[in-house]
Amino acid sequence: MRAVVVPEYAPIEEISIGDVAQPQPGPDEVVVEVAAVGIGFVDGLKVQGRYQTKDPLPFTPGAELSGRILQTGQGVSGWNVGDRVFANVRSGALAEYCVVPAAALRRLPDNASYAEGAAMPINYLTALYAIADRAAAEPGETLLVLGASGGTGAAAIAIGKLLGLRVIAAASTEEKREFAAGLGADETIDSSAPDWRERFKGEGNGVDIVFDPVGGQLGEEAFRALAWRGRLLVIGFASGEIPSARYNIALLKGASLVGVDMAQLERREPELAKERLAQLDAWLASGELKPVVGEIVEFDDFQRAFAQLSGRSAQGKVIVQVGHLDG
Known part of the structure; x- marks a missing residue:
C-alpha cells in the first residue's frame, strides 16, 4: 500500500510517499480503509522530531482519520466491515490503510462527510475539555479565542x-476575522494591532476566559486582558514561542493559568473523556456541531497541508484526502 514514510x-x-506492507488487524483491532486525514500542528513537529514524545523510526505520521472498516480482528464486537468511522490514533493515518484499536473507533453519522470526520477527533475534544472542564465556563461568560481561524480556534x-x-x-487579517465571524463569533478583533488590548481595559471590560493555541507575545498580552478571576487556557504554541508568564498579573487579577493537555485526558480522567466524547458525538449526529473543514488536498500533495500549518495560513482544519470513498 501507499503511505507517507518518515525514515529519519x-x-x-x-x-x-512510499510502498509498505498492508497491515493486518490484531486482537481487538480493525483495519480502516482511509478516506481522509486531518493535519495538525503537532504532526509537523513529530515529522521533524521536535515533539516532546518521538515516534520510533521509521513511522507514518497522521493521527486523525476517517474511513470505513475493511477488516476486523479477533474479539472485535459492535463493529462491522463497511462501517463509516473516524478515530484518533498515535500515528499511521497518512496511509491507504491504518490499524485502529476498536476502542478508539467512533461512528461517523450519515450527515457528516469523511472530511468532517477527519476534522473532529483532536480539535473538538480539546476545545470542549478546555472550556467546559479546565475553565469551568458558565453560560454568559466571555471567551477570547486566539488564532481563531485555525482548526483549533474554529473548534473553540x-x-x-x-x-x-x-x-x-482574535485574528491577524481581515480575511481571517471574516472567516471567524462566519463561524458564529459575536465579535472579532485585530490581534496584529499594537493597541488591541485597549478594548479590554477598564473595570468590566476584561474577558473571563482566553483560549490560547498560539503562545508567544500574543499569549502574554492576552493574559493581561483577563477580567477578575479570569482563566487563560494554555493549548499550544503555534507561534513557536513559549510565553513567560508574569506572576504579578495573576496576583492582581486573581487569575489562573490553566494547562490543557488532551493527550493525557484518557489516561488520567477516562470517565470524563468518555463523557465528553459522547457529548461531541451526540452534537455531531444531531447536526448541532458541524466540524469546520478548510482546504482539502490530494494525497500526493500532502506536503502542502503541512506547509499551511507551519505558515499559519490555514482556515479551518486542513484535510488530506487519501481515498475517494463514496459517502
Missing part, C-alpha cells in the same frame, strides 16, 4: 457558542 526526522519537504468558537458563551475571535 526531517523537514516535511524531505518526506515522501463552535464549542463556546454551544456552551452559551459570548465569543470574541
